[in-house]
Amino acid sequence: MTAAGRTARVPGAVKPGRKTATAPPPAPPLDPAWTRFLDDLAQRWQAQTAERKQDRSRRRQHEILQAALRVFSRDGIARARISDIAAEAGVPVSSIYEYYASKEDIAYAVPLTQLGQFFLEYCAQAPQVAGARARLRLYLWMTTDFARRNPQWARLLYLEVWPSVLVAEARVRTGLDEFVAIIVGLITEGEAAGAWAAGPNRYETATILVGSVNQIIITWLMYRRPRDISRGASSLIDRLLSCLLPPLPASPEAEATGLVAPGRHTLVAPHGGAASLTTAPERPAAPPPDAG
Numbered sequence: 001m002t003a004a005g006r007t008a009r010v011p012g013a014v015k016p017g018r019k020t021a022t023a024p025p026p027a028p029p030l031d032p033a034w035t036r037f038l039d040d041l042a043q044r045w046q047a048q049t050a051e052r053k054q055d056r057s058r059r060r061q062h063e064i065l066q067a068a069l070r071v072f073s074r075d076g077i078a079r080a081r082i083s084d085i086a087a088e089a090g091v092p093v094s095s096i097y098e099y100y101a102s103k104e105d106i107a108y109a110v111p112l113t114q115l116g117q118f119f120l121e122y123c124a125q126a127p128q129v130a131g132a133r134a135r136l137r138l139y140l141w142m143t144t145d146f147a148r149r150n151p152q153w154a155r156l157l158y159l160e161v162w163p164s165v166l167v168a169e170a171r172v173r174t175g176l177d178e179f180v181a182i183i184v185g186l187i188t189e190g191e192a193a194g195a196w197a198a199g200p201n202r203y204e205t206a207t208i209l210v211g212s213v214n215q216i217i218i219t220w221l222m223y224r225r226p227r228d229i230s231r232g233a234s235s236l237i238d239r240l241l242s243c244l245l246p247p248l249p250a251s252p253e254a255e256a257t258g259l260v261a262p263g264r265h266t267l268v269a270p271h272g273g274a275a276s277l278t279t280a281p282e283r284p285a286a287p288p289p290d291a292g
Contacts, residue, residue, distance in 0.1 A: 042123040045116040061099050064089050068106045073152040077107050077160050108172050111161050114153040115175045118146045132190030137237055140213050144233035147217045158218050196245040205244050212240055
């Protein structure tokens with residue numbers, strides 16, 4: 001008892017009658033192959049970032065890239081001029097040529113810089129989920145969310161670079177090839193783990209997934225539809241996966257994913273917030289209205 005006759009309260013103690021908070025579940029264990037893959041991916045793109053950071057004029061180079069991103073997003077690559085980028089960056093035209101030989105070189109560098117950031121963000125989020133389906137869902141959803149958070153970059157990549165001959169440039173193509181290769185790898189992993197049946201052509205499956213996600217991003221960029229692209233992408237991704245990669249009834253992931261049994265999975269979205277990728281249990285279809 002204290003001098004005032006009251007019982008001293010121990011810091012952190014729970015008052016009688018109150019429920020104790022439930023401890024968060026432990027992070028799912030990662031298989032060694034997946035861990036090695038994430039480490040390798042992160043190291044490759046961190047190395048590219050480190051090379052840029054070693055440049056003594058990295059701040060000026062960053063300003064030029066950001067200015068180019070704004071100009072390309074506003075005017076398009078074809079109509080943009082080096083002088084426009086210099087004016088936007090507030091530097092002489094000669095300073096641009098200290099870093100890039102041409103406007104095309106800048107157009108190659110801008111999307112790769114942000115694409116590397118996307119890979120690093122995925123590497124940070126992926127350890128929070130287990131199983132090929134959850135990893136693939138996270139990857140596709142993060143693709144749309146990254147576009148939402150970086151609309152100028154997304155406009156440049158999806159409306160200018162990806163559909164054009166610029167994509168044939170080696171550096172850009174390497175980044176985009178890696179983007180698709182990760183999806184193919186996740187499909188292959190799911191087949192090997194028995195999460196879904198081996199399909200006739202996993203590259204065709206990856207093409208459908210990439211094309212569908214790209215289309216919802218392009219529609220959002222052009223028309224701002226769906227208004228909430230994160231929620232719209234979540235619904236689209238669940239439908240794509242259930243159609244293209246339906247879980248095997250006896251697969252170890254069937255119950256955990258919620259695609260066979262009722263369940264809910266919440267993935268932590270980058271920069272705070274949460275993205276709920278929920279798969280509701282199937283409901284019987286409503287009966288058709290009476291004709292008479």
